[in-house]
Amino acid sequence: GSIADPLPAPVPAPYDGSAYVAVGVGEFTVTVAAGGAVNERTITAVGFVPDHVNPVAIKKIQTTVTRVKFLDPPCAVCAGGENPPDTTTAIQIGGSASITANTANGAAYCAGVTPTAAAYSQGTIGTNGSPNITGPSGGSALADHQPTHNFSDFQFKDSDMALLKSLAKANGTYYQGNQTWTSPPPGGIIFVDTPSGNTLTNSSPSTDLITVDVHGNWNSGWNGWLVVAGSIHVSGNITMNGLLYAQNDVTLHGAGGGSITGAVISTNRVDTNSTNVDTDDIGNAPISYNCPSVRTGGGTIPQNWFVKPGTYKEVSGT
Structure with a gap:
């Protein structure tokens, strides 16, 4: 799936952390929130093994993704x-x-x-x-x-x-x-x-x-x-x-x-x-x-999102 840009308010499921998504031997939630700039998003993912009801392992990861800031000047x-x-x-x-x-x-x-x-x-x-x-x-x-x-x-x-x-x-x-x-x-x-x-x-x-x-x-x-x-x-x-x-x-x-x-x-x-x-x-x-x-830039400027260097980290909590 994907989420719209600009970020909608409210953020739709499953990107609001409300849904448990099954994957491999466990499941996870993901929350996407506005970052510190218009071209940034903060993503928080929490994984559970084997599930969130009776987990034996929980890991929470947070990072900031960014893209090149697009300018829309009002002038030539x-x-x-x-x-x-x-x-x-x-x-x-x-x-x-x-x-x-x-x-x-x-x-x-x-x-x-x-x-x-x-x-x-x-x-x-x-x-x-x-x-x-x-x-x-x-x-x-x-x-x-x-x-x-x-x-x-x-x-x-x-x-x-x-x-x-x-x-x-x-x-x-x-x-x-x-x-x-x-x-x-x-x-x-x-x-x-x-x-x-x-x-x-x-x-x-x-x-x-x-x-x-x-x-x-x-x-x-x-x-x-x-x-x-x-x-x-x-x-x-x-x-x-x-x-x-x-x-x-x-x-x-x-x-x-x-x-x-x-x-x-x-x-x-x-x-x-x-x-x-x-x-x-x-x-x-x-x-x-x-x-x-x-x-x-005439088709030369990257349009994709990528992890902002130095922001990937494990954090405590669920």
Whole structure:
């Protein structure tokens, strides 16, 4: 059997611990409860031999299972949510940049998720030149000065970043420090960490402030999540499908004949100037909101649940 995600309330039998399930030489109960995060579940199983009426042996096991946190951003280009005190976030869109969150122009939504705007900022959104920006039906092209709490649902917490780091290490797609890519790296979860491996904060030393430079010819396409504990700079003939996620700034300077399908998120953790331009989309970089691509990284992001390391344990009681 299986249980729905999101976890239903109340949890149905047998996953509420109310039923004894026969197996082998005994039987067991299982209880599934919400975990400490939206992408976690706590599972408690109690086994009885030969049965729960006259047991000669009882064992209780508890663990936490997790999956990659799916982000459902309300925007194709999103900036802010983690900027330091007394600083602000800004998006600058210019040239012939194209950003759409409208299905009539190729955007795609997840069930029950409708974006708010094409561009979404905790601070200001400036435009110059002749950009083409289309919001969702019933929404707006630009949504500026959004409150901080609006951003938490589509940002990775430090614990989420740690999980992504571990998955990237296991897949051989973990990098540290500044990177320059003129051709696509492997697809899936790409994690680029600070040189020290420490969490990026607004007090990180300058040696931990990094930029990933993506340019050249990527017209063959790339699918996945590019997650950077720093900044991302994209230019050239780049075709990307999935999520670009930077804990600091994102700069997009044209994509030639390429495109970005999914979402671009800049959380702005490190800033020294309150007028810093955090997401700069200038040129002919077409960005199309696509929630399914964000969730799956174009089919490269694992969707299954797995045991969270360090949580499997035997506990007392029945």
